[in-house]
Amino acid sequence: MDLNFTEADQKFRAEVVDFVKKNLPAEIADKVKNGKHLSKDDHMRWQQALGRKGWLVVSWPKKHGGPGWTATQKYIFDNVCAEMNCPPIIPFGTKMVGPVIYTFGNDEQKQRFLPGIRESTVWWCQGYSEPGSGSDLASLKTRAVREGDHYIVNGSKTWTTLGQYADWIFCLVRTDVNAKQQEGISFLLIDMKSPGVTVQPIIMADGGHEVNSVFFTDVKVPAENLIGKEGEGWTYAKFLLANERSGIAAVPQSKRGVESLKRIAASEQQDGKPLIQDGAFRDKIADLEIQLQALEFTELRILSSEAAGGAPGPEVSFLKIRGSEIQQRITELAVEAVGYYANPYLPGLLWQGSNEEPVGPAYATTAAPRYFNVRKTSIYGGSNEIQKNIIAKMVLGL
């Protein structure tokens, strides 16, 4: 057992730092640092730079274009990227549909879809949840009926994150209404430009446009876009959800969040002294940092068992629970720290990238919107209540 990085790891770290320095535009890093809204173009510029280097799909096997990194290297990469304010990698292609395609898709599908994900030239979004199917995902109703060499799709999906930018959507659809609930589901790839697909924005509590409803009206989808076998979509969906949950702990992002919280607390004044010198507030940050360490070392333990050949099990559910709670606590304390200046709402600065002067300190602009926004983390990707059910059943056998 050794907590220190090897010389080779340190060399790797230096290489990542050097790459980020040379390839991440300063204005994008600045947006990430200050929690500002990133445009589609911001995401694409960064992901394409990573793609050119072969560093975008870091968890993929080498034969599908992954870099073949060790768990330690992935850990180093994620941490450097967070420390240096790189945009988060949009997971829908890289972490979700990509692995489904190379695991369950046919050769033609691999050749057709994987390059666009690896190089970030195609934007994917996720068609899982429906208005009536949230935690109970298997009750989904979007219908796909086979007609010759096509499926005709009707129904709607919701909470489609960044669907407004998407070229393609991967969907869970019901192909058999007579089969048992889970057995009638198939996994279908749909071109967002297909006639009959409409995207309608959902405005979030913070005022931002991040998620959408997607409607399908008699959308004609070539049968060759079906992944694996008809009726086995639920197996692929579960495979994908397990991947989704693994990165969801967001430890590197939370580390950056805690550092930013400390900077805010050092800058805010209370009776002429920095707020971080206030015992009560300092204790809260210290407590949060300790919680984050517990999460980080739990994730490292799981990573190291994975590296030793163990598969990630249902325990990834508690990474999601604790990861989301810690993300939420960071923003809660940021709102406390900025005091009155949590109040001003400046949509121009937040969403339109305007150059207006902030009201109060610059970091205060995003404090409350971030707090409102990250309430989603204990809801999405399987709500924390569902995650606890999974642990109770699968880990504890209750």
Place this chain on the structure above:
Amino acid sequence: MDLSLNDDQNMLKDSVERFVREQYAFETRRKNAATSLGWLEGNWAKFAELGWLGIPFSEEAGGLGWGMVETSVVMEQFGRGLVLEPYLPTVLLGGETIARGGSKAQKEAILPSLIEGKTQLALAYFEKQARYNLADVATTAKKDGSGYVISGQKGVVFNGPSADQIIVAARTSGGQRDAKGITLFLVAKDAKGLSRRDYPTQDALRASELTFDKVSVGADAVVGKVDDGLSLLEEIIDRATVAVCAEAVGCMDALNAATHEYIKTRKQFGVPIGKFQVLQHRMVDMFTHAQESRSMVLMATLKIDDSDPAVRRKAASAAKVQIGKSGRFVGQGAVQLHGGMGVTDELNVSHYFKRLTMIDSIFGNHQFHLTRYGQIMAEAA
């Protein structure tokens, strides 16, 4: 002991409740919040007509001569509707400052007109370095002949955009955080040297940053005693604290009612989600928080007029601690139990949650009031 409302108070409650029900449908509120004023003049005229603008003011001034109980009754119902009209800044901050500290001439000039709905006020007490310390005042008022010249900046002044007159706390003597040496001044909105930056708030209210660049006022602009403004300011803020706590109770009740309804009707896995014990227990905890909050607002409402300022301060702080913690618990719980819908702008749930969050951030958050309560407690020990 009798902790129930009397007939007049019940009538007041019914009438505010009816107003909210009839005028504050959620989509109407959204439309009104988006107007350039951010609230409805017609509603304000109705407040005047119904006498609500005169609740805390003496009959001599044209008011109803009522007190904190009636104010809390109104504010709780306003919380249920997320009312946008600037009752808090005009009546409870500005108006109360004049009523409790103003000269006879100031009262005559302002209160009748306020009660008729013709004058809007704001209280400018916060500065960016001050956090929640009311004594931390860097804005100065220098003696100039018989009058004063005010210079400095004030932040997050609620109702700044609509206020005809602004009451500003400035330092006439002493160091930046001295309790002694703060004086309150009445400044007209169009005074030379006063500039504003207006903006909306997270919870759809309006506020301003104010800059006083050598603003000249006469000696008659002083509200209360020179150098002795802090005790008046503290009293006003303590009373307003209890008022927003009452408003928060209305927000919590509305959230609990909406959540209760939702978990009974939203079905997943073939049953209403309210059948799941883990959600039942969370809902029970939310309900308990709302009950305790209501109790603490009642306590503070009844103790706010105590002749001992320490009793008043402790009561306001205790209520604000309770509301800060409970507002967070109920707000977060309501969002969580509504699932994805809870984090959308479309549903009113997120709007109550935002108001509860902002209520904690003003007049001292739960942490500030916990410390303040502890200090008063320790001093007496």
